[in-house]
Amino acid sequence: MDRPGSADCVFCRVSVENGFDIVWEDGNFTVFRDYNPSAVHHFQVIPKKHVENVKVLRKDDVELVKTMGAIGHRALDSLNVPIAARRLGFHVPPYNSVGHLHLHVQALPYKSAARRWKYPVIEGSRSNCKGFSWFISLEQTVDILDRGAKVTVFPC
Structure with a gap:
């Protein structure tokens, strides 16, 4: 499948032929198993359209992030993973x-x-606000973008 994006981006070339363990995909998103999983079940959900990273997202991208989250939750639902263990x-x-x-x-x-x-x-000083960290939860991301702010390593 031809994917828009950078020719040197490994995730723009996700396919079984390129060694990815794809568990689900549609016209806009792909879910595959992480090649070096940190947990028993560890997937990546990616948009097929190339988006550089979470720092370039804006308020207009909230639905993209929510859709990615819904897809991720469906993958874990199919494995009966409790909400508290996600x-x-x-x-x-x-x-x-x-x-x-x-x-x-x-x-x-x-x-x-x-x-x-x-x-x-x-956690930051208020609900769904992020503290100083190099990882941000789905909920924190949605909250920050929904307020029109940008995601950074620093607290929101």
Whole structure:
């Protein structure tokens, strides 16, 4: 499938032929298993359209993020993962490994303490506000974008 985006972006070339374990896709999104999972179930949800990262998102992108979250929750629903055992979120650049927006969808617990530290969700001073962290939850992302602000490593 021809995907819009950068020719050197590995996530713009997601396919079974390129070694990805795709578990679901439609015309706009793909879900695949993480190649180095931090939890028993660890998926990536990506838009097929190239979006650089969570820092470029704006208020107009709230529905994109919510749709990615709904897809991630459906993947975990299919595995009967309880809501309390889920973590969905994004790494904030420069702490991301691929320059293509990807939502981490995980069924906790993590495989090790070291893995857990890669995904710290730090609460800010108010509900769904983010503290100083290189990882941001789905809910925090929606809240920040919905207020017209940008996602950064620093607290909102």
